[in-house]
C-alpha cells in the first residue's frame with residue numbers, strides 16, 4: 001500500500017485537491033477532521049469529547065485520531081493506497097504513524113505539502129464559512145487559534161519529514177486547477 005500525506009495549514013486546499021488525487025491514483029481519502037465532524041453530527045461519545053476542542057481550534061487527543069486512522073488502514077482493501085489529510089498533526093502522531101506502519105513492514109511513501117501565507121488562510125476560511133457552514137469556521141477567534149496551533153504543533157513536522165527525505169512542497173497559491181496540475185506532476189514522480 002502507498003501512504004501519502006497531504007500536508008498544509010488550515011484552508012490550504014487539502015480537502016479540495018484530495019478528490020482529484022484519490023480518483024487519479026486510486027487512493028482512499030482519510031480526513032481526520034471530516035471523520036471527527038461525522039462523529040459530532042452522529043452525537044457519539046467520541047464526537048462529544050472532540051467538539052469543544054475543535055470549536056476552540058485546538059487538537060483532539062492523539063489516541064482518538066490514531067484509533068480512527070488505524071481502523072481505516074485495517075478495513076479498507078480495494079485501493080492502491082491512502083491519502084492522509086490533516087494527519088499527522090504533531091510529531092507524536094508522526095512517530096505513532098511510523099510505528100503503526102512498521103507493524104506491517106510499511107512506511108510513509110511521500111508528503112505533499114501545500115503552502116499558503118496566514119493572510120490567505122483567513123481569506124479562504126472566511127469564504128468557506130459562507131458556503132459550508134463549518135462551526136470551526138464561524139468565529140475569528142477559532143480561526144486564529146487554528147493558525148497558532150498549526151505553527152506551534154504541526155509546522156515542526158516539516159523538519160521531521162525533510163529529515164527522512166519525504167517532504168515535497170508545492171505553492172498553494174494560484175487557481176485550484178494550477179495547484180492540482182503541480183500536485184499531479186509531483187505524484188507522477190513518486
Ligand code: AP5
Pocket residue numbers: 008009010011012013014015016017031032033034036053054055057058059060061062065085086087088089093124125127128136146172173174175176177179
Ligand atoms: P481539519 O478538518 O483537518 O481542518 P484544517 O486542517 O483546519 O483544514 P481545513 O479543512 O480547514 O482546510 P483544507 O486544507 O482542507 O482546505 P479546503 O480544501 O477546504 O481539522 C479540523 C479540526 O479537527 C482541527 O482544528 C482539530 O481540532 C481536529 N483535528 C483534525 N485532525 C486532527 C489530528 N490529526 N489530531 C488532532 N486533532 C485533529 O479549502 C479551503 C477553502 O479554500 C475552500 O472554500 C476552497 O474552495 C478554497 N480553495 C481551495 N483551494 C483554493 C485555491 N487554489 N484558490 C482559491 N480558493 C481555494
Ligand code: MG
Pocket residue numbers: 014015016031033
Ligand atoms: Mg479540509
